[in-house]
Amino acid sequence: MSKRMYPFYFIAIALIFYVAFAVVPSLMGIYLSFTDWNSYAKAINFIGLDNYRTIFSSDENYMHGIRNTAVFTVATIVLKTIIGLLLALMVNRGIRMKSFHRVVLFMPSVIPMLVVGIIFKSIYEPQHGLINEALRAIGLSSWTQHWLSDVRWAFKSVIAVDVWKGAGYIMVILLAGLQAISSSYYEAADIDGAGFWKKLRYITLPLLMPSLTVTTVLNLLYGLKIFDTVYVLTNGGPGYATDVVYTQVFSQFSLGSYGVGTALITVLFVIMTLMGFFAVKLMSREEQG
Numbered sequence: 001m002s003k004r005m006y007p008f009y010f011i012a013i014a015l016i017f018y019v020a021f022a023v024v025p026s027l028m029g030i031y032l033s034f035t036d037w038n039s040y041a042k043a044i045n046f047i048g049l050d051n052y053r054t055i056f057s058s059d060e061n062y063m064h065g066i067r068n069t070a071v072f073t074v075a076t077i078v079l080k081t082i083i084g085l086l087l088a089l090m091v092n093r094g095i096r097m098k099s100f101h102r103v104v105l106f107m108p109s110v111i112p113m114l115v116v117g118i119i120f121k122s123i124y125e126p127q128h129g130l131i132n133e134a135l136r137a138i139g140l141s142s143w144t145q146h147w148l149s150d151v152r153w154a155f156k157s158v159i160a161v162d163v164w165k166g167a168g169y170i171m172v173i174l175l176a177g178l179q180a181i182s183s184s185y186y187e188a189a190d191i192d193g194a195g196f197w198k199k200l201r202y203i204t205l206p207l208l209m210p211s212l213t214v215t216t217v218l219n220l221l222y223g224l225k226i227f228d229t230v231y232v233l234t235n236g237g238p239g240y241a242t243d244v245v246y247t248q249v250f251s252q253f254s255l256g257s258y259g260v261g262t263a264l265i266t267v268l269f270v271i272m273t274l275m276g277f278f279a280v281k282l283m284s285r286e287e288q289g
Contacts, residue, residue: 026269033263039256051263062264065243069268072159072244073223073275079163080219081212084170089204091171092178102175109169117232120161124148148234151241158242162229166222170215177211178204213280220279224272 033051037044055062091101108116123130124147132144147157185203194202205212227246230236236243236251245268252261 029262030266032259033266035259037259037262039258047259051260052267054260055263055267061240061243062248064240065245065248066267066271068155068242069224069226069244069246070271072155072162072226073220075159076162076166076223077216077219079159080167080170081215083163083167084174084215085208087167087171088174088178092175102172106168106172108165108167111165113165113228113232116161116165117229120157120233121148124157149238151238154234154238154241158230158233161233162226165229166219170219173215173218174208174211177208181207213284216279217276220275221272224268224275 032044034046034048035044036047036050054060087105091098091105126132126144126146126149129147131147135141135143145153147153181204185207186199189199189203225246226244227250230242230244230247231250234242236247245264249261249264252258252264
């Protein structure tokens with residue numbers, strides 16, 4: 001009995017802290033999402049599903065934020081994975097100064113988002129920003145845009161910044177996966193006369209599936225929780241064009257509507273759990289297949 005209990009001593013303290021600071025607050029948040037908790041009244045009353053009816057009501061903008069969050073998540077998963085894989089394939093080959101290229105490509109992922117926001121606000125600035133100035137310099141003045149204040153371009157511009165910042169991190173994970181693939185597979189493929197695309201399809205991608213599963217889940221969780229990129233660049237504007245769930249949560253808590261805010265977080269938690277579960281199951285099936 002003592003031998004079976006012995007390993008428990010190692011996790012007891014961590015488990016206590018986890019339950020106290022993660023499980024209990026989460027359960028309290030779920031309960032409070034069914035109340036009228038706000039900063040204007042001392043009493044907290046149980047109101048059932050009223051907060052959720054408000055969120056899913058067509059008269060409110062909460063569904064727009066949920067849709068934006070879903071679009072942002074899918075777009076960044078696809079773009080980061082493709083770009084990260086291309087970069088990993090590039091730096092994994094016998095190019096000069098591979099270490100230098102890896103550092104340069106990884107560097108954006110360690111820059112604080114506040115700094116990235118300041119840099120890209122300057123780059124996107126409509127009058128003297130780098131993008132519009134470059135377009136004018138090559139005679140494409142008609143292509144200049146108000147990148148962060150135009151409803152048509154604001155959300156796309158935010159996605160582009162996030163992809164620029166995160167692609168290097170995905171590259172590092174996929175690069176580790178590529179380097180774990182034995183060169184004997186490629187040597188055998190060369191003997192059979194297989195080209196780059198066949199080696200990519202039948203060797204690289206199947207053997208890289210564990211790493212792709214990791215990057216997909218990480219991108220999924222990050223995308224659903226996105227806040228800092230949107231807040232720094234547009235704060236959800238113009239209008240509600242770039243509003244996501246966490247900017248809406250921030251807005252509700254700022255207004256003192258804590259019940260609605262916790263209900264939004266609960267909805268996102270359920271979406272995150274379901275999408276994460278199905279993503280892992282799907283990727284695991286592809287890996288086994």
